[in-house]
Amino acid sequence: MAERNGKAKYFNLMEALKKDIANGMIRPGDKIPSENVLSQQFGVSRHTVRKALSILEEEGLIAAQHGRGTFCIKRTRSGGSRNIAVITTYINDYIFPRLIQGIDDVMTEKGYSIILKNTYNSRKNEEKALEDIMTKDVEGLIIEPSKSEIFCRHIHQYEELDLKDIPYVFIQGTYPQLSSKPSITMDDVQGGYLITKYLLELGHRNIVGIFKIDDMQGDHRHKGYIKAFNEFGIPYDPERVVLYHTEDRRTKPCLMVKHFLDTGVPMDAIVCYNDQVALEVMQALSERGKKVPEDISITGYDNSLIAQNGPIPLTTIAHPKEQLGRMAAQLLLEKMNGVPDEESKIPRIIAPELIVRDSCRRRDGKG
Amino acid sequence: MAERNGKAKYFNLMEALKKDIANGMIRPGDKIPSENVLSQQFGVSRHTVRKALSILEEEGLIAAQHGRGTFCIKRTRSGGSRNIAVITTYINDYIFPRLIQGIDDVMTEKGYSIILKNTYNSRKNEEKALEDIMTKDVEGLIIEPSKSEIFCRHIHQYEELDLKDIPYVFIQGTYPQLSSKPSITMDDVQGGYLITKYLLELGHRNIVGIFKIDDMQGDHRHKGYIKAFNEFGIPYDPERVVLYHTEDRRTKPCLMVKHFLDTGVPMDAIVCYNDQVALEVMQALSERGKKVPEDISITGYDNSLIAQNGPIPLTTIAHPKEQLGRMAAQLLLEKMNGVPDEESKIPRIIAPELIVRDSCRRRDGKG
DNA sequence: ATAAATTTGTGCGTATGTATC
DNA sequence: GGATACATACGCACAAATTTA
Numbered sequence: 001m002a003e004r005n006g007k008a009k010y011f012n013l014m015e016a017l018k019k020d021i022a023n024g025m026i027r028p029g030d031k032i033p034s035e036n037v038l039s040q041q042f043g044v045s046r047h048t049v050r051k052a053l054s055i056l057e058e059e060g061l062i063a064a065q066h067g068r069g070t071f072c073i074k075r076t077r078s079g080g081s082r083n084i085a086v087i088t089t090y091i092n093d094y095i096f097p098r099l100i101q102g103i104d105d106v107m108t109e110k111g112y113s114i115i116l117k118n119t120y121n122s123r124k125n126e127e128k129a130l131e132d133i134m135t136k137d138v139e140g141l142i143i144e145p146s147k148s149e150i151f152c153r154h155i156h157q158y159e160e161l162d163l164k165d166i167p168y169v170f171i172q173g174t175y176p177q178l179s180s181k182p183s184i185t186m187d188d189v190q191g192g193y194l195i196t197k198y199l200l201e202l203g204h205r206n207i208v209g210i211f212k213i214d215d216m217q218g219d220h221r222h223k224g225y226i227k228a229f230n231e232f233g234i235p236y237d238p239e240r241v242v243l244y245h246t247e248d249r250r251t252k253p254c255l256m257v258k259h260f261l262d263t264g265v266p267m268d269a270i271v272c273y274n275d276q277v278a279l280e281v282m283q284a285l286s287e288r289g290k291k292v293p294e295d296i297s298i299t300g301y302d303n304s305l306i307a308q309n310g311p312i313p314l315t316t317i318a319h320p321k322e323q324l325g326r327m328a329a330q331l332l333l334e335k336m337n338g339v340p341d342e343e344s345k346i347p348r349i350i351a352p353e354l355i356v357r358d359s360c361r362r363r364d365g366k367g
Numbered sequence: 368m369a370e371r372n373g374k375a376k377y378f379n380l381m382e383a384l385k386k387d388i389a390n391g392m393i394r395p396g397d398k399i400p401s402e403n404v405l406s407q408q409f410g411v412s413r414h415t416v417r418k419a420l421s422i423l424e425e426e427g428l429i430a431a432q433h434g435r436g437t438f439c440i441k442r443t444r445s446g447g448s449r450n451i452a453v454i455t456t457y458i459n460d461y462i463f464p465r466l467i468q469g470i471d472d473v474m475t476e477k478g479y480s481i482i483l484k485n486t487y488n489s490r491k492n493e494e495k496a497l498e499d500i501m502t503k504d505v506e507g508l509i510i511e512p513s514k515s516e517i518f519c520r521h522i523h524q525y526e527e528l529d530l531k532d533i534p535y536v537f538i539q540g541t542y543p544q545l546s547s548k549p550s551i552t553m554d555d556v557q558g559g560y561l562i563t564k565y566l567l568e569l570g571h572r573n574i575v576g577i578f579k580i581d582d583m584q585g586d587h588r589h590k591g592y593i594k595a596f597n598e599f600g601i602p603y604d605p606e607r608v609v610l611y612h613t614e615d616r617r618t619k620p621c622l623m624v625k626h627f628l629d630t631g632v633p634m635d636a637i638v639c640y641n642d643q644v645a646l647e648v649m650q651a652l653s654e655r656g657k658k659v660p661e662d663i664s665i666t667g668y669d670n671s672l673i674a675q676n677g678p679i680p681l682t683t684i685a686h687p688k689e690q691l692g693r694m695a696a697q698l699l700l701e702k703m704n705g706v707p708d709e710e711s712k713i714p715r716i717i718a719p720e721l722i723v724r725d726s727c728r729r730r731d732g733k734g
Numbered sequence: 735a736t737a738a739a740t741t742t743g744t745g746c747g748t749a750t751g752t753a754t755c
Numbered sequence: 756g757g758a759t760a761c762a763t764a765c766g767c768a769c770a771a772a773t774t775t776a
């Protein structure tokens with residue numbers, strides 16, 4: 001048979017069309033010349049044209065529409081796996097499901113699937129998860145760093161992502177060494193500030209703070225707490241602040257609160273790291289015969305279901321969780337499409353909102 | 368052109384061959400009849416045969432060897448993608464996160480990654496998700512069918528999974544046509560029975576039931592409720608049962624309870640579909656000045672956070688969610704390793720457990 | 735070792751059906 | 756309704772790889 005370049009005719013035709021699409025001669029959405037026209041132009045039979053087109057169709061470059069013609073399909077970058085990875089510290093904890101939902105909503109709409117990993121907030125698991133992801137042909141990554149306050153010893157994995165040109169977006173926090181990378185965070189300093197300021201405005205002065213210290217969120221909420229004190233000209237007393245690690249989560253906050261009560265440390269309000277801790281602390285207070293909000297005001301953080309439906313509706317800080325997920329997904333999509341940072345209009349910081357419920361009470365005039 | 372069944376000839380031929388492969392008539396490694404032979408046997412042109420074969424080749428079921436023949440491909444187990452897919456109706460609803468966590472724990476340990484999809488309980492999304500999964504090279508699938516009470520119109524996708532030898536496991540329910548497939552479900556009849564029996568044993572007789580009716584879980588809990596009544600020889604009164612659809616979730620239960628109160632329907636206990644509904648109903652009772660459990664006993668279902676931490680700790684039914692996920696994962700791993708059903712020791716039904724808290728009270732002797 | 739037969743791969747021409755404009 | 760274009764289908768011819776006589 002007639003062969004040029006030692007290749008089949010249909011193959012040559014296919015390659016020619018592919019080149020035109022790559023060149024931009026045929027642009028996404030364009031109609032490709034009809035089979036008969038191509039057959040004349042290239043001097044081959046219509047059957048041969050069809051063979052060539054069928055290959056391009058399999059590859060997803062073009063799509064035939066019965067009775068209308070054949071059209072160039074929207075070009076998918078690198079013909080990739082259409083997978084992205086999402087790594088979070090937890091997946092069943094009370095805010096992550098909605099976060100993941102937000103990411104999934106956006107990504108599903110764009111035809112991507114999510115490979116989900118969780119780290120239990122452990123660096124070792126994060127390393128393992130990243131290692132895993134490297135073998136999986138993903139086009140992008142959304143990651144919530146574990147224990148983001150602590151120096152990261154596996155930066156090489158992120159460097160590898162850069163090398164492979166796989167974009168990634170941090171949520172909730174970044175690593176100090178990677179602070180220039182795109183990230184979406186909630187303004188937890190502002191949140192900590194807002195809720196502490198609210199208590200100060202209610203007349204409270206002996207405000208105990210309870211913060212988790214091994215992630216950025218806790219650190220920021222703590223900073224906001226301090227900021228409010230400074231603004232009111234009240235000295236910050238480290239003795240009244242409980243800082244705990246993930247491992248002590250279940251015990252330390254309650255123990256310390258009981259300790260404060262038992263040793264007579266003045267305390268008329270407590271700012272808690274989140275709603276969960278607030279609930280546990282309330283339990284501890286109740287065990288010591290203290291009532292909320294009559295004796296002690298208490299605040300949560302996250303506006304979780306617990307805050308709404310708990311024994312006492314909690315004054316807390318709301319932050320849009322699905323939206324955080326959606327924004328992270330949109331930002332990642334921008335990166336995947338090569339949009340430079342300067343052109344991005346997606347905000348990187350989400351503002352928190354104070355939700356006032358029934359767990360705080362104005363303090364009487366006397367000191 | 369000549370068409371039978373309204374289908375194209377090549378399509379019929381393709382389906383016939385597919386069936387033979389699925390049946391085992393054509394086994395992996397076997398040579399399938401030559402194009403000319405098939406063309407004679409089926410009374411179609413060789414071109415048509417080739418069209419049919421090309422589809423099977425695309426799908427990876429057969430492979431042609433120039434000058435030798437066309438062979439049924441050996442299904443490559445192992446060495447695979449190390450990915451499995453998980454399709455659930457929701458991911459942020461209050462039991463799914465823990466379910467997914469359970470699956471992930473087991474799968475991560477075995478070195479698998481999870482591709483997560485959710486359907487929002489829509490058949491259309493389920494179809495789309497399955498289609499997506501087909502292109503992703505997964506080694507297995509765990510799926511919670513959407514609206515499992517309704518007949519499934521996209522069985523062909525499950526047949527395709529069978530053909531490709533990709534094992535799948537149903538959770539929470541199956542489709543009527545696929546009831547022989549491996550599945551893990553919670554015994555919701557037993558759960559509904561246990562909690563209703565508990566109320567009957569406390570001496571309650573006027574027990575209102577509130578159940579969601581458009582999924583299998585609600586239907587089963589309702590059945591258990593009826594079973595308990597029968598066992599106690601108490602007539603089942605449909606007038607005292609509220610059946611609602613997902614869409615009316617937020618309004619109907621509360622409205623009906625208020626209606627019962629306002630019209631003087633005797634009611635000294637309420638069995639609720641889940642904790643969420645129980646909480647809302649308690650709100651409604653409180654608005655009418657009724658106290659729980661003094662005036663009316665109430666039960667939930669799911670043993671969610673709300674049940675533990677709500678205004679009144681709820682008597683409810685616990686079902687191990689992570690364990691459901693873990694068992695589904697283990698069952699899938701068995702399937703992926705070719706363990707036949709007879710040898711499996713993983714239980715397929717998870718027993719519910721009654722959790723007694725403070726929302727129910729023994730009824731006084733008098734009627 | 736060679737030739738013949740078999741089987742897939744490529745290519746051409748034609749005809750009819752059907753959806754869209 | 757008519758024109759256009761894709762979808763399906765048939766028959767034929769020759770090339771290339773492999774098996775078999």
